[in-house]
Every structure is written in C-alpha cells, then in structure tokens.
Amino acid sequence: GQNIDQPTEMTATEGAIVQINCTYQTSGFNGLFWYQQHAGEAPTFLSYNVLDGLEEKGRFSSFLSRSKGYSYLLLKELQMKDSASYLCAVRDSNYQLIWGAGTKLIIKP
C-alpha cells in the first residue's frame, strides 16, 4: 500500500530552526510537495522537489532523497505565524497526490 509518515506534532522556539521529516512508500514517484495549513484554512503551497537535493526558498528549505524515500522541510528563524500544520504529499505514478497526516508545529515564545 501507499504510505506517508510524518511526526504528529513538534514544538520549537521562536527564532530557532526546526526540521520536519517525511518518509514515503508509494507506487511510483512524480514529485514531493510540502504545504502549510493553518487551522480552518486550505493548504498553501510551500515547495516542490522532484530531484534529489535541497531546494531553498527564503526561510524555508526542502530536501529530497528518492533512494531513501525521505524528505524534510527546514524552517529557519521561526516566527509565531509559522505555527500551523505542515503536510507532506507525494505524487504517485498515476499523478495522484498521496497525503501525509500532517505535522502540527507549535511555536513558543
């Protein structure tokens, strides 16, 4: 079956760095996405990786290792507004998005 695992919840301090991991087992691979979702709102796009390596976009970076079925989202200089759920999603061989359950990130002052 298809499976995406990410931690349920993480806590970090304002101004610090946090890494949210995602491991996946899917039928084929056509890219991995990270989305941010605030409570009661729709997800918003953060990053897309299809090749191995690190993609940096401002305070956020995303890494992919296809051989390990592994990705992480790195958030630097954390701000209170970064408190949200972070969803990892993989596009499989049928171009369907398979979603992880999301990681709730709590930022403390």
Added chain:
Amino acid sequence: GAVVSQHPSWVICKSGTSVKIECRSLDFQATTMFWYRQFPKQSLMLMATSNEGSKATYEQGVEKDKFLINHASLTLSTLTVTSAHPEDSSFYICSARDPGRDSTEAFFGQGTRLTVV
C-alpha cells in the same frame, strides 16, 4: 498567481437537505479539479477527480449518488452533498492545476466547512 475560489466558506444545514459547494478557477481554465474531504486533525482524502465535460472519477468508498460532481465549464466545478447527514459534516476542499503553468503546484480553494445538524 492562479486563484481558486470556493463558495460558501461555511454552511450549516438540516439533516436530509442537500448542499451545493462551488469551486471556480478565477484566472485560468482548469480541465481537471479535485475534491478533498478533511476530518479534524486528519489528512486530506481525495474524494473525486472532476473532469470538464465528462463524468467525475470517484475514489473507492465514495458514494457517487451522494456526492454529485458537475464540471460543466472550464472554470467551474460543483460538489453537491445530497440528503446530508451529521456524519457528512467535514471540511471540503477543492483544488485545480493550471495547465498553462510550468509549475506542478495545485491551487486550493479556501475550503468549505459543512455542519449538518
């Protein structure tokens, strides 16, 4: 950027009634739209893929007759929850891809919180 508008943002309805949710792509034509359902603290679950001018493709376990999807134009898809029951209460989200963009990003509507009482 590409904008997807979903309406209404929230709706409360009585058990047994039907509710229609609209999903519009405002600045691009979406031949394919996706409908998701999300329970509290859970991931998005794909319900169906809506194709313009043809029948929607439903995921296993999703009742076609209960969740009616119509994609009559390149900018509008609708989801109708028929004979709603309290267990249908959920957060429904649509998304669409802009075929005119290089990005493979999916753009999401704002979501609709449905409460059936």
